Amino acid sequence: MIEIKNLNKKFNNNSVLKNLNINIEKGESAVVIGQSGTGKSVMLKCLLGLIKPDSGMIKINNVSILDKNLSYSNKNRIKIGMLFQGGALFDSLPVWKNISFISLQGKVSEKECKINALMTLEKVGLKSNISDLYPSELSGGMQKRVALARAIFSEPDIILFDEPTTGLDPITADVINNLILEKVKDLGATALTITHDMASARTIASKVYMLHDGAIIWGDDVSELEKTDNKFILQFTRGESNGPISHRSN
Amino acid sequence: MKVLVNTGSSILGFIQEVGRLFLFILKTFKAATSRWYLKNFFLQIISIGYLSLPVVALTSFFTGGALAIQIYYGGNQFNSEVIVSSIVALGITRELGPVLGGIVVAGRVSAAIAAELGTMKVTEQIDALRTLSTDPYEYLVFPRVLAAVISLPILVGFADIIGIMGGWLVGVQSLGFNGTVYLQNTEAFLESGDIISGLIKASVFGFIISIMGSYHGFNSKGGAQGVGRSTMNAVVSSSILILASNYIMTNLLFSS
Structure with a gap:
């Protein structure tokens, strides 16, 4: 189980994470989608202890992985596996x-x-x-x-995937997606994936969350992805340039 | 006003950089008290020490030869057999062996360390190490620093011998000196303190070379251009620090 509460992170004067909240149940495969530069990778790096958040709380299996100074402290040695974007x-x-x-x-x-x-x-x-x-x-x-x-x-309890299909052709990407799905099920692990690839999200996810401007603005079962009338989700899944999500130059 | 702002921000930037470097050195020392990756250390001994030997040997050999010619033709040729051999021996062991050796190794090793660690940084391999419960300071930095601190004095020891032999060869072949007398004069003038001071300097230079290479590699940003910039900064900063620290150490070791 992964629980992130009121997580904030600023770089200089740029707030990347703004009171980010997300709960991922044990055995769930959650996918976080969102535009580039919205804080997806920063969230993942905070989970791994690679970036120190400014405030907030992160619990894995009901144990906080941040000490009083918000430094990473995995005293219970929770096993976390990570698949990086470039391998x-x-x-x-x-x-x-x-x-x-x-x-x-x-x-x-x-x-x-x-x-x-x-x-x-x-x-x-x-x-x-x-x-x-x-x-x-x-x-x-x-x-x-x-x-x-x-x-x-x-055989980790938690597996994190950072853009697992980036740079792969659609067939290889599908093979990787199915492998991820299969292995997460085999291990009974809790998985958190960040991706732009909607095909990947639909294959891997049991739940999908949308991160926009440093906060989760939508979260539901993957089946709701097709039914929702949320304008952010509609624009993102359809890949349209017009809508509430403005185009970022970064 | 703009000049003042720019000057102020440059000074603040420099102080920040020094602070970051100081913290990096502290973390490296802390890594020395934790796990030692001996296999990595021995691999670095080969990479930093053994593989640098040819380039250091060549540098020292030609420097010894050139020094002998300069002293012979530039100075008083009366009693030159004594003067040339003694100045070549003192010059090589006290200054030229460690300094030139250090700068040559800085070009080779500091650049290689910065490029390797820089590539690891930008391809997230250093982050991957952390997620695999491995401290990159223990696994990557400390073995390189320890290997450089040990290798450099050994390299300079060889450089001293080869440099003196370079001077001897030129003296005997070109300047018409008696080889045995030349070596006897070298032995008579050279004291153990001359050699030891050079080896101490070399050890400090080894630390500078490996720390600057690792520091700039760890702070690489962006892609190939960022790694290239780190590599250049590592070589430039370690060369300058070698020359500056050489001046300070020469003052400390010989002024008394």
Whole structure:
């Protein structure tokens, strides 16, 4: 379960998050949609402890992950997996070491790590013969799959996806969407995805939220996406330039 | 009025930058008290130390040779066998070995560190490390700093020997000195303090090179252009700091 309450974040004088509130139930797959620059990535980075919010509260499984000074404090060691937009695979390490990176830093033997990495590789539909290749030797779709394998390797309670289908062709994007859906269900994890890709949102989401100007302005079941008369949702899903959402030059 | 505003904001910007650098150094020292990634450290020893040896050796060899010629033709040629050998030995061990070695390594290593870490920053690999419960200061920065602090004195030790041999070769082959007498004079004039002072300087230069490379890499913004700017800043700032700290250390080590 993810609970974000009254989250605020400013960069210089620019308020990016303005009293952001969102509740994602355990096992739910939530998708946050919204225009570029509305604060989606900042919200995700606050969840990961990569950005310190100015005020507010973040709870995961009913435990606050921010201490009194709003610094990240994951004392309960809640496992969070993250799929970055560009994959963020370590280019100095082969595929299997990327996947099992977290175990390699522990006391698990390299042999065992490799076996586990190969098993995870299989779960995302890749063959073991690519395990010794480096990320630069893989296609974009394969890199995304390896990144997904790394995100689910430690069987996390929470999985975050940042624009999982960006830069992929529609067929590969659909494969990734279905893989995400399948793996989130298999693990019983709570998932939070941010995306612009409505096809992706419709496939992955059980609930959809719209972030506009630093706050959630709409949230409902994915089926309501087609029924709602919310002008922001209508403009965004139809991809129209005219409407309440003004075009941003950034 | 505009001049005052611009000057004020430049000064404030500089103070902020110094503050950020100071915090970065503190975090690196803190990383030293946590987990040590020995494999990364040994890889960096090879990358920073071993692979820099050819370029440092060549620099030192030609510098030693050029120094011998300059002293011979520029100074009094009377008793030149004693003067050339002693000044080459002192010049190389006290100043030219560590400073030129440091600047050459700054160009090679500081740039490489800034480019590598800068690329990791802009492609979110450093963020990915954090999400995988790994402190990037422990995993990336500290192994590089430790490797540079240890490697540089060893490199300069080699540079000292090769530089002196460069001077000897030129002295014997071009200037007509007796090789044995040249080496005896070198040995007679050179004291352990001369060599040790150069090695201390080299260690400090190693710290400067690795910290500036890591700091600028960690603060890379944007894409390829941002990484390029960080790389340039790393080389320029580490070269200037090497020369400035060399002056301070020379004052401290030799003024007494």
